[in-house]
Structure formats: C-alpha cells, structure tokens
Amino acid sequence: MDEDDPSDEISRIEARLEELAEVAERCRKITLVSKSVIALGVGLMLVTMLGLLGSNQVAALGSIAAVLGGIVSLGSNVSTLRQTMAAISEAEALRSDLIGRIDLRVVGDEMRRRI
Template sequence: MDEDNPVDEISRIEARLEELAEASERCRKIILVSKTAIAGGGALLLVMMLGLFGSNQVAAIGSIAAVLGGIVALGSNVSTLRQTMAAISAAEVLRSDLIGRIDLRVVGDRTMRRI
C-alpha cells in the first residue's frame, strides 16, 4: 500500500468497487436468465410428458438441455456472486481503514465578509 498518499489508494479501491459492482450486476442478470431457462425447460418437458404438446424428441432434448444448462449457469454465477460480494466487503473495509488513517480537519463555521 502507498502510505504516502492514501487518497490515491482510496481512488483505486473505489474504481475496483465499481468494477465489482458491475460484475455482481452481471451475475444477477445471468442468475435470472438461468432460473428462467430452468423453469421454461421444465415446463416444456412437463407439457410434453402430459401429451399436451405432442411428443417431439428434439423439443424434449432441448428442454432437458435448457434445464441442465440453467442449473450449471445458476450454480456458477451464484458462487461467483458470493465471491464478488466478499471482495466488495473486503474492499469497503480497506477503504474505511484508509479513510480512518487520513488526518481530517474539521472546517468551522465562517461568516462571510461583506465587501
């Protein structure tokens, strides 16, 4: 860490926090799409099993692939989101620590002089 200029280090941490926030938002979007794929694939498979849609082997394989792909993407992105949130928490703690080390001065009330 740069002890001489903590302001620069704080700026780098804030930039990293923005990157991590964007990554967490991407994970949340992929998680939503994954859940949709699981639900859609499961629903299509159920409809086909009940005979409401007919028995199309390509649709059955596609629905199974959607469910399995959704499960894989969901699991991967949930763990990535957890890691990202842990990294955000650690960066926020470090930023707070660096801010605490800065010798801040309290600016008092000054009355404005009239010219």
C-alpha cells in the same frame, strides 16, 4: 505515494469497487436469465410429459438440455456473485480503514481559532 496521504490508494479501491459492482450486476442478470431458462425447460418438459405436444422427442431433449444448462449457468454465476460480494466487502473494509487513517479536521475549528 506518501504514507500519510492514502488518497491515491482510496481512489484505486473506489475504481475497483465500481468494477466489482458491475460484475455483480452482470451476475445477477445472468442468474435471472438462468432461472428463467430452467423454468421454461421445466414447463416444456411438463407439456411434453402430458402429451400436449404429442410424443416429440426433440422437445423432451430440448427441455432437459434447457434445465441442465440453466442449472450449470445458475451455479456458476451464483458462486461468482458470492466471490464478488466477498471482494466488495474486503475492499470496502480496506477503504474504511484507509479513510480512518486520514487526519481529518473540521473546517469550522480553524475559523474559530483565527478569531
């Protein structure tokens, strides 16, 4: 790779940014599902505590499992999302730095010089 032409490195960074964006989107979707599972678990727990399902121990245990599983999944994906967003920020900064190093020239300048 030529030191004066960082376009290959920029292309690799852009490909990495696309991968990271997909990971971030997947984390957001899983986070939404986790929040929904927590809400359903809490709702089932309230219904069970109010006795609307009778004294159903299976529903009580299921609601507790749903809440705990949702919390674990939520925590895991939120931390992964934060790490992914930090990696995206770093990659974007590196890409901007590489783009800043490119000796860009205005197309109209060459046309004016020739005239």
